[in-house]
Amino acid sequence: MMNPAMRVTADEERVVRAWSVLGQVLDPEVPALSVCDLGIVRDVRPQGDGVEVVLTPTYSGCPATEVIERSVVEAIELAGLGPVTVTLQRAPAWTTDWISDEGRRKLREYGIAPPSGSAAVAAEQPIRILRREPALECPRCGSVNTERLSAFGSTACKALYRCIACKEPxxxxKPI
Ligand SMILES: [Zn+2]
Structure with missing residues (x-):
């Protein structure tokens, strides 16, 4: 019979390993970000001999959720940490505020301006809250001399901008 203390350790180790595996599962629409960077993995719990992964889907309009769910299951099983159950938790709704600092850095490196968190906008930029569109920093050159070209980019989650300083789109x- 397994010592209960050893059982706890095995469960904890499996959960830690599952988090690290999930850190390698990339978002299909923003391949620069893992599901952990995106903040959609809300919890990983031991379940039987495997794990339960709690996901909060991003935008309801994004067709990515099923793809993400499948990738999560495959990655966990491949790592030998299965069986895995994915539980979708829709409340509270995902917000771009949940994107980690590491995720924001990766977005900039990928050439995408990270969302300005609603909390951050209110606290740091009280004047901009009056404007419909925040002044965005170009992820390439850092200039705030930018203009919006289109409300929609390659996906509905993103808008298309152009930097007037370096001429790059x-x-x-978009924050939600
Ligand atoms: Zn620029």
Whole structure:
């Protein structure tokens, strides 16, 4: 019979390993970000000999959720941490505020302006809250001399902008 203390350790180790596997599962629409960077993995719990992964889907309009769910199951099983159950938790709704600092850095590197968090906008930029569109920083050169070209980029989650300083177009991950 397994010692209960050993059982806890095995469960904890499996959960830690599952988090690290999930850190390698990339978002299909923003391949620069893992599902952990995106903040959609809300919890990983031991379940029987496997794990339960709790996901909060991003935009309801994004068709990516099923793809993400499948990738999560495959990655966990491949790592030998299965069986895995994915539980979708829709409340509270996902917000771009959940994107990690690491995720924001990766977005900029990928040439996408990270979403300005609603909390951050209210606290740091009280004047901009009065404007419909925040002044966006170009992810390439850092200039705030940018203009919006289209409300939609390659996906509905993003808007298309252009930097007037370096002339490069870039996408903006819209905050929700
Ligand atoms: Zn620029």
């Amino acid at each position: 870039f996408e903006y991950f």
